[in-house]
Amino acid sequence: MRLLFLFVSLFLPISAYAACEGRDLRADLAPELQAEIEQALAETPFPEGNHWVASKGDTVLHVIGTLHSNDPRMDAVVERLTPVLSQADAFYFEITEDKLSDFEKSLAGDLSPVLITSGPTLIDMMPEDDWAALSAGLAERGIPSWMAAKMRPWFLSMMLGIPPCMMQDPNANHGMDARLTDLAEEHAIPQFSLEEIDDLMAIFDSHPIEKQVQSLVRMADALEGSEDQLATMANAYIEEQHGEIIQLARLQGRDASGLSQETFDEEWDGFEQQLLIGRNNNWMEHILGIQDQTAVIAVGAGHLGGEHGLLNQLQQAGYTLTRAPF
Template sequence: MRLFLFALLAALHPILAHAACDGRDLRQDMTPEARAELNAATSQMAYPEGNHWIAQKDNTVLHLIGTLHVNDPRMGPVVERLAPTLSEADAFYFEITQSDMSAFEQDLAKDFSPVLINSGPTLIDLMSDEDWAVISKALSARGIPGWMAAKLRPWFLSMILGMPPCMLQVPDADRGMDARLTELAEAAGKPQYSLEQIEDLIAIFDSHTLEEQVQSLVRMVDAFDAGDDHMATMASAYFEEKHAEILQFAKIYGREASGLAPDVFAQEWAAFEDQLLVQRNNNWMETILTIENQTAVIAVGAGHLGGDHGLLQQLERAGYQLSRAQF
């Protein structure tokens, strides 16, 4: 979906103020208590580290690659190291292939309704003047005028606002690890398959009422100005191959920024994990477990690898032997 957002924002407002992404790793600012909580949480997780794992069962070999969806020059050497091995695979599986993404973008250009509030009150009617002023200012920095933003679904705006404006000025910003592995698959002439469709994701987002989506959007207000830092934090943890820290840091930061009571936040976080990680992982596993007697690359967001419901743990339960490999 991030790839689609880059295309959409460029189309809506191709000329934006130039800004460099110069964020800092927010983990450096954690209190000793927060850092201890982070370490304790990740130490209890299954497979908390490693961006390249090999799962093998009989004659089936799966290379699981944890990805980062946005571009970073550090990815170049990584792909060079992976290329000789991955190019020999029989097939590549992505969350959503580039071809499926392009098809969705073309459909959306004809019919924008999937991301619009098509009837009833707009966002201006559903939040306070103060909250709308902050949100519309943040969207303006990303090339989205207020009159248009008022009719966009809150979950869609949340995704846009999660992307710092500076990313729109990064050359080939959407050429993340997924895109680079797509290039590798194409160069090797390997078939590519999607583990899900964008419509599946939209259905998940739309399962929440408009009012619930607005509440979540408003809670993000204080995080908008720290977008560069959040991106830098995520990238730093990714190249350290500490994918569990990405999610656990987001949980700790989100709890403090939300203003919610700890028990209420815990419920909301659990619902977030269930919908965007657990359910999707379970759905993907149905496809992954049909791969037999071949070598395949499974390239998905790094956050989907670890944890009790992560792909690695589920493959272990299914009888695969797992080993960490060079990244």
């Protein structure tokens, strides 16, 4: 997510970096895994499409699924979208660039939101072997073990999701959100946030730290991102297959975790509730308050599809949904 790239910029120096050169994992999927993904997608409302128009009376919402990391192919997408989106009355992002910038300034003077500020560190709360494995993965991302030991588990979980090749890329966070922010600024269109950073941080810290540590230990292997996973996600995004991204991540994570189906499902459902469903529900309260205007809703593509996705919730609220060019 965008907020994580902000954290990374504070902790790590920007220097020369190796470009990510992964391969698309979908080409090598076992037939049974592909069939499982297709079955899940068949049961998922709105599993594809990065640009949908939701209309109800005089209210028109251009719902844009974004990818927070950079990909040069996005330039052509924004060029195609500009004639339509530049006519909007307002842009709504998860969190606007201005608020992220303000938070970055405050975080530079107070790192407590992402640190364990009292009590035992992660070294004391994790089995020695698990800590060694976690430390090795974080070291590949430029995070020394002494620093990682003081970081909150949810933050380390997201750190693991970023391939090492991205960690020092100065353009890593110039994804679709940043490009659409540039578009809104160029056309002097007001921008608004769908959530507050304090509320997002509260979601991350909603579980006791002991439970966060337990989840981190269980899911470390499944969470660790690679260049291949990044390439697969980026390609699927450009192809507008956001449902496939989530299902592939879930099934590959299950196999990588080594957990039983029951235990993995419990952990995955917890992550999904925390990072997707709960936030979608909160955002909908703001989105349904948009009346009699044309607005752009630009959020991570993973928030669009599914039973609790924004598109299905908009349809249930009486909006007419039409897929539009991307």
